[in-house]
Amino acid sequence: MDDNQSLKIPNSSSISEKNTKVFKVLSIDGGGIKGLYSARILEHFEEHFNCCLSDYFDLICGTSTGGLIALGVSLGIPVSTISNLYCERGQRIFPQKNTLLSSLKQFFLQSKYDNKELTKALQEIFGDNTISNSKCLLCIPSFSLTDGRPYIFKYDHSEGQLKRDNRRRYIDIALATSAAPTYLPIVTDPTDHTQFTDGGVYANNPTFVGIMEALKYFVGDKDKQFKKLMVMSVSSLEDNPGRRFIPKHRRSIIDWKEDLISIFFEGQASQTKYFAETLAQLYGFNYVRIPSASLSSKQESVITMDNSSIESIQLISKMGNDQALLWEKKPEVAEFFQYCKQYIIR
Numbered sequence: 001m002d003d004n005q006s007l008k009i010p011n012s013s014s015i016s017e018k019n020t021k022v023f024k025v026l027s028i029d030g031g032g033i034k035g036l037y038s039a040r041i042l043e044h045f046e047e048h049f050n051c052c053l054s055d056y057f058d059l060i061c062g063t064s065t066g067g068l069i070a071l072g073v074s075l076g077i078p079v080s081t082i083s084n085l086y087c088e089r090g091q092r093i094f095p096q097k098n099t100l101l102s103s104l105k106q107f108f109l110q111s112k113y114d115n116k117e118l119t120k121a122l123q124e125i126f127g128d129n130t131i132s133n134s135k136c137l138l139c140i141p142s143f144s145l146t147d148g149r150p151y152i153f154k155y156d157h158s159e160g161q162l163k164r165d166n167r168r169r170y171i172d173i174a175l176a177t178s179a180a181p182t183y184l185p186i187v188t189d190p191t192d193h194t195q196f197t198d199g200g201v202y203a204n205n206p207t208f209v210g211i212m213e214a215l216k217y218f219v220g221d222k223d224k225q226f227k228k229l230m231v232m233s234v235s236s237l238e239d240n241p242g243r244r245f246i247p248k249h250r251r252s253i254i255d256w257k258e259d260l261i262s263i264f265f266e267g268q269a270s271q272t273k274y275f276a277e278t279l280a281q282l283y284g285f286n287y288v289r290i291p292s293a294s295l296s297s298k299q300e301s302v303i304t305m306d307n308s309s310i311e312s313i314q315l316i317s318k319m320g321n322d323q324a325l326l327w328e329k330k331p332e333v334a335e336f337f338q339y340c341k342q343y344i345i346r
Helices: 003-007 032-048 065-074 079-093 099-108 116-126 170-177 207-217 259-283 297-302 310-327 331-337
Strands: 022-028 059-062 137-144 149-154 195-198 228-234 286-290
Touching (some): 022 065, 022 207, 032 310, 059 065, 065 079, 116 170, 137 207, 207 259, 228 259, 259 286
Parallel strands (some): 022 059, 059 137
């Protein structure tokens, strides 16, 4: 049997819903302070469908700021609490300083910010919880600088015979997945002293990570528990594709500025979207991508991954609210909330 046959998932129309076990994945993009956009959308979904998200998704994936949201959701913390973190603590986590001086420090001396305020905020939300306390399966991408390879923090499930991460603290995983290069410090995990940086360096949109985890361990052939896969992917706010004409071709680090990071995120998001849509067609699973709202050129100049100004926070919040009001009415979203998850940890 070839690989395509071993992974083939029956189309939803070919199986009676009553007899089909469905595995549902929630994926949340990274994006710094723009994570408030994703949080507002999910906050509205909890309110509109009168639910706790951890009761409706078997696996939750999140990278960087999306990882913080995913970790909170997995503990059953209301998403409104996570939204308030961005609104109330954003300016302390990303303090607005002299732009030129902070940029020079960022490019030549050290990370633009320390993570002291972020650590305090995460401690308030997560306390001393470890992955073993999660209410659902988890995939939180980071990158191990020690090993030079991607590292995905997971709930230790028996299907993969995993015995690696359940004793890790939420706060340590949150810091590891969100340690954006040049913005926040590299994180050394106290469990095994591995050094981590932001998972956004390879999976800012972790949808593909979630799909692969589902297909490898949970969904597909007769030996697996689930026969149908559903994936909801929530974007962060993204700049509109493309850029105005760039007259200076030999750009320095200073010339690139924030583009040096954001261009990687844009490329990943586009590629991941294509892969996810292609796989959904090939293997017949349900895939819903809640996209970024369109930004005007003025809004793009205000909304960046670390602009925590009142104007930025209000714009991000409004756009998340507006997008949620549009998507919560769509039947393809409502389908995720028709029944609770079927992979029960406890």
